[in-house]
Amino acid sequence: MVLYNRYTLSLLLACTACQAAPSHHGDTQIVWGACDPSVVTDASLSCGFLNVPLDYHNPFAGQARLAIVKANATGERQGSVFFNPGGxxxxxxxELSAPVIKEFLLNATGGVYDIISWDPRGVGNLTVPGGIFCFDSAAEHAAFFNGTIELTGIEETGNFTDPADVNALLAQAPIMQKKYKELGQKCLNSPSGKYLKYIGTAATVRDIVSMANAIDGPDAPINYYGISGGTIIGSYFVNMFPERVGRVVIDGVVNPVTWATQKPSILWSQQLLSSDTVYKGLITGCALTGPAGCPAASEGDGPLDIDAKFQALLTAAHDATVANPSVLLSSGILRVVLLNELYGPALWDSFMKEGWTQAVEIVKGEAPANNSLAKWSETSVRPNSRLLKRTIPNDSSPYSTHAIQCGDAIDLHGVTMEQQFKGIIDTTRNISHMFGSYWPSQAYLCAFWPVRAVERYKGPWNKKFANQIIVASNVYDPVTPLASAEETARELGEDAVLVRQNGFGHATIAEPSACTINVLAAYVVNGTVPAKNTLCEVDADYEIFSGVTTADILAHLPSVDV
Known part of the structure; x- marks a missing residue:
């Protein structure tokens, strides 16, 4: 249970029920200089810091410090565009150090805006509060969760229709509930714990306004581009500060209303709505390129033949894990790796040539231990997002994502792990056969997270904006489905215009489209709002597999469920 004193509670209620107050806090300027090369690898970028309030409604709470990075406009500067890569x-x-991301953003903004990004509160080791660490080492994390599904994933076959798989998962419910409660207290008692209540999207939105005030002035429109989790920030921003809305694009959309008002586990199940279809895109491309371009294909194979091989591999990994939980590669780990690969079609070719081959060898017991596909999972990342690299000694994974989502989440008193596990079973049977059992996900920890943010925005979601915004989505996105973008555009009202890209992957950046770039640049540079429900095609010369384009895959997608 989260406890608030009377003063804090009154502020929280005022902020969630009433119009958001303006944010004019923070320093008046940012001193730009060289970046820390251990974090920012592009020497052309500039960096600086800005102090902001930890709590914008309580001046006695102290200060936070934002680490900020800037890519200069390549043309005559018209202002700034703030960018958040998600999570x-x-x-x-x-993220802005990645050449593909910087190039995309400069092209999408016409090169006439500085691109400003930052490590939000709870992220990295330069912003304060920085990354949320609940363990002192990866070894401590592994020991804490030893013998649980946190390390092996969830084992199931046949869309969770086997009673033995169901019983095995439900047997873990009391174990995982106890572990997650203990984890929440570890996080609260860690050096990061004192900051947990100040981490959340509403505070991050106010930080954006503080940065914009310092960089462009307190009356300037605020321009913003957010991807994935960054779309939550964008949706909150346009409704918290509708009068400051400049040119805003949210791309690869998480539904903000569901995020703010429903159980995170419900949101996660909705996010998997198109994941099986994207998986069909992968196996279709493999079949079309054939054995010369995809080792999983045999001569004459169609997509369903490739799927049968994947299912056989998952079943073999499942059976091996049930017999010996300490095996190198479980079916649960395989599903996690596979879903991560679906984010970026640019990596499908290499994944099938390397990852698939390694997985088959490991499951057969032919590969050495250091060739585990878990290693592939750590190093193969979607082209629009690199894993956070840290230079601090702690080698455990941060709980920053958990702290942000759980800080925003509704109060979940009484929700049990058994209820959530039954939801996973239902999602696997009815929404995503392939990835409904994806585990772990931060969505399931929030019921046991000990803190909520001191400010949580709950709406309204249809304010009148100073300018129209763009809601962008791939037609086939594995974790932020088009349906979420469509619903969000409806929720945001007549000032939101939907732009679709007829391709695969997470957010439109996942595949190249001159059409999409031109639409975005015309909007950001000139304010040209595209027609509603604009549909852009992926570039015709872009090949996902050798000789296989996005259009080829779309034309041959199997209509049957996998």
Missing amino acids: PGLSGLS
Whole structure:
């Protein structure tokens, strides 16, 4: 249970029920200089810091410090565009260092805006509060969760129709509930714990306004581009500060209303709505390129033949894990790796040539221990997002994503792990056969997270904006489905215009489209709002597999469920 004193509670109620107050806090300027090369690898970028209030409604709470990075406009500067890469919990500093991301953003904004990103509160080791660490080492994390599904994933076959799989998962419910409660207290008692209540999207939105005030002035429109979890920030921003809305694009959309008002586990199940279809895109491309371009294909194979091989591999990994939980590669780990690969079609070719081959060898017991596919999972990342690189000694994974989502989440008193596990079974049977059992996900920890943010925005979601915004989505996105973008555009009202890209992957950046770039640049540079429900095609010369384009895959997608 989260406890608030009377003063804090009154502020929280005022902020969630009433119009958001303006944010004019923070320093008046940012001193730009060289970046920390251990975090920002592009020497052309500039970095600086800005002090902001930890709690914008309580001046006695102290200060936070934002680490900020800037890519200068390549043309005559018209202002700034603030960029958040999502997660939530990804480092804006390291993400903007990625050439593909910087190039995309400069092209999408016409090169006439400085691109500003930052490590939000709870992220990285330069912003304060920085990354949320609940363990002192990876070894401590492994020991804490030893013998649980946190390390092996969830084992199931046949869309969770086997009673033995169901019983095995439900047997873990009391174990995982106890572990997650203990984890929440570890996080609260860690050096990061004192900051947990100040981490959340509403505070991050106010931080954006503080940065914009310092960089462009307190009356300037605020321009913003958010991807994935960054779309939550964008949706909150346009409704908390509708009068400051400049050119805003949210791309690869998480439904903000569901995020703010429903159980996180419900949101996660909705996010998997198109994941099986994207998986069909992968196996279709493999079949079309054939054995010369995809080792999983045999001569004459169609997509369903490739799927049968994947299912056989998952079943073999499942059976091996049931017999010996300490095996190298479980079916649960395989599903996690596979869903991560679906984010970026640019990696499908290499995944099938390397990852698939390694997985088959490991499951057969032919590969050495250091060739585990878990290693592939750590190093193969979607092209629009690199894993957060840290230079601090702690080698455990941060709980930044958990802290942000759980800080925003509704109060979940009484929700049990058994209820959530039954939801996973239902999702696997009815929404995503392939990925409904994806585990772990931060969505399931929030019921046992000990803190909520001191400010949580709950709406309204249809304010009148100073300018129209763009809601963008791939037609086939594995974790932020088009349906979420469509619903969000409806929720935001007539000032939101939907732009679709007829391709695969997470957010439109996942595949190249001159059409999409031109639409975005015309909007950001000139304010040209595209027609509603604009549909852009992926570039015709872009090949996902050798000789296989997005259009080829779309034309051959199997209509049957996998």
